[in-house]
Amino acid sequence: MTDFFIIDSGYVLARIYGDRLAAGQVSLAAYARQRLQRVIPAHLVVSLILVAIVGGAALAGVAPSNPQWFDWSQLPAQVLLIQSYGVPGGQGWNAPTWTLSALIGCYLLLPGICRALWRWPPTAVVAGAVILVLVANLAATLWLGDPLYRLSMRFGILRALPLFLLGVAAAFYGSRVYVAPRIAGALGVIAAVALVGLQAFGAFSLLSLALMTVIIWAAGAVPVLKPSRLIEQLALMSFSMFLTNEVTRIVWFGALEALGQNGGPPGVRWMLWAVGLIGALAAAAVFRYGFDRPVQTWLNGPGRSRRRGEATVVPATPQGSGAVVTAGHPGRAVV
Template identity: 45%
Template sequence: MSKAPQTSRIGARELVKARDLARGGPLDALRFFAAFFMVIYHYAEQAPVSLFAIHPALGRGYLATDFFLMLSGYVLGRAYGDRVASREVGDREFLLKRFARVWPSHLVMLAGFVALILATTLIGIAPQNPQWFQWSQLPAQALLVQSWGFDGPSGWNTPTWTLSALIFCYAAFPVLWRMFAAIRSPWLAMAVGAAIFVVVDLACRYWLGQASYRLALKYGVIRALPLFLIGVLIARMGREIVVSGRAADLLGAAAIAGVVVLQLVGQFDYASLALLGVLIFAAGASVRKDWGWAKTAGGLAFALYLTNQFVGVVWFGAQNVAAGKLALNDGAMWLTWALAFPAAVVFAAMFERFVDTPLQAWVKPRVGVGTLRSMFRARPSMWRRVVG
């Protein structure tokens, strides 16, 4: 009699592990749509009529970014939680692996921006928004520390402020996972995480005059960390609370409908963020793993996030030049604006295929366990010079 519940729990855990390894389902679809909604938000003001003026809901693109931050915490929790807890992956090794995943491609894209600005300046074309391309901001961008409280606009490849904030979150992840693992109940752990989010939000409203989940880019770490933590705790719930595939699908559909309705009727950010968290949980619990398109789309998410600003600068700069020379009417302006979205996806696919994938193939063997251990143990003086 006493062994039946234990067998059930073991079976549930094995089911969860099997789901963790599967790709091509709702979770990959969410990764793509989170990135694509951020593209819509970034391109909204370039439309002939700003999308923000059409409906207030279109001005809440910050929720897509917040969703992306929660999703990042969830994905890392599901992929690395057990290995970090068991010390199979060391804290420094984990951080370097995550940094190596994002930094090389980020540098390539930043170099693309520099080449673009130098080339257009050389032929006498000034950027539409010169405040985005201040040379003084380039070092912080390159080092991915621009959202750690530095003054000045977060220009160049602006969306990478989230990468900057996530680097900090990556460093905190092993400690957060082990700390909250000490709380036996996943529900209590989530309640503590939600309380932290609310306290940080109230403090930001009082001292900074803005909700934490809408803070200026230079406060990106403050904005990201509570949301990332919520995602991590959703990952823990996903490991310990198993629901049926049908229940997960119904829960996800209800969460999507709830978010849409809330955006249409008013601004309910707390409720919207809670429903987005439910959506992440439901997507991770779903047994629908045979969406080949989702696997492909999910693989493009990082590249789309990293390259959309570059495409936008080039595309809308060319559109403005064409509008002046060809006297484009409103219909043509809307059409060329809309074509920016497939252009962004195509460019992201090319970047993923010809830049990001080859770079990772070169980098990954060089940040293996043995390499990292030798770097930290054999040459500690080198790291002291780097960090100190």
């Protein structure tokens, strides 16, 4: 799922910004500021909440069952989102944030990537991205001892960048080469069925990555005829879910363990898991509507519009990218 998220992030951002970044029509400072302010405020608040929970539990005499995952020396690198660049620390705590750490690097490299790739034919860009993934996978296996898709968070940027580029290539191809929606939809369904079927025979991870990319490309090539308000809201909430689900899991299962309620018959354990899932969704909704959306609205409000021609981000997509409205073209949105 992490790899899918990284590929999808490359696809979404390249579809939103790619042409204008390649043409030099977006202020690089404004673009970088938007990407950072989309991620950092929410990340810092969730980190503070987790620190308060762990610190409060320690003051109350409640020790975590896995104290190695709450080593205070690991916290600075994670809070600063630098754990994916080979620096010490960043283990445990809100562990999934290594993805954000790596993606920030990918986000900041995107302008140069678009300027370099947008001059090439779409098929050449896709072929180059596939070759890069294969070469990166071979290099990771030979030099770091793990394939690309299993690299530790310490090498997160090395894991994320080739996959991010795969999504960028899919976006570039989708914006340049027309494929009838019926054909694209059929290819997407075939890829999804193949992806599920592969899991019964083994990981086949590189092939799985290719199938994920096809699914993402196909989803972007098929128009949505009747948007679902529920699906839209769930999609908009996914970034908050990504940030908060680990914290909710720690709190829920830690409380169950402290109360001695984490065992029992399978039916009871499944019920507790289901309640935890509902709690994770509720916590994500509270965080999105109580903090993340108001803060993003304030940061990107009309009173803070950039110079003419710069992009203003409005409510975020699952990748935190947001729709983009070009100043000077009110009502014209790219999603």
